[in-house]
Amino acid sequence: MAELAPLLPNEDGVILVGKTRVSLDTVVTVFNQGATAEEIIYRYPSLKLADVYATIAFYLKHPSEVEAYLQQRRQYAQEIREMNQARFDPQSIRDRLFARRADQEAC
Template structure:
């Protein structure tokens, strides 16, 4: 009996917003790489994110290790996008005085 060796593509899919997700889940490449960099094992990642398959996590880690520069560039781009969205939201929804407004609303409700 001979063992048939078949190379499978990485279980990564890019959604319509350009976010790379693992397998058919909502878990992002960003998430898996971040916890892996913290020293979390593949088994622990699956425990934390039960929608993931162990083989997919190992394949994702292998992809990251094989294409580290490209993945790091993608992660940096995602971080820049997140900062831009945060800035836009702060401009649209001024966080100044939010705590005071919430406390005033709470006090008003408690006075009834």
């Protein structure tokens, strides 16, 4: 009997491994950097070795689907980054901090 991969989406649509807060993104990224399953659980001790092996197996069997999901996640992260940069212009913040410092030094 085949076992299902221990992958479950949370309320935000992020796929998590097992009953942890470690994402599929994290496991795949570290695996692609050359980490073994044992090294992955060393880095993320909340993971179970069997879950990591099952996740890697799922990734290797379904690379196009996982890559599509990862691309969606990267695109979403980029959109959030752009939104935050638009809302919190780093140059504006820097200018205000320098102005505040100048005011404090003048006193």
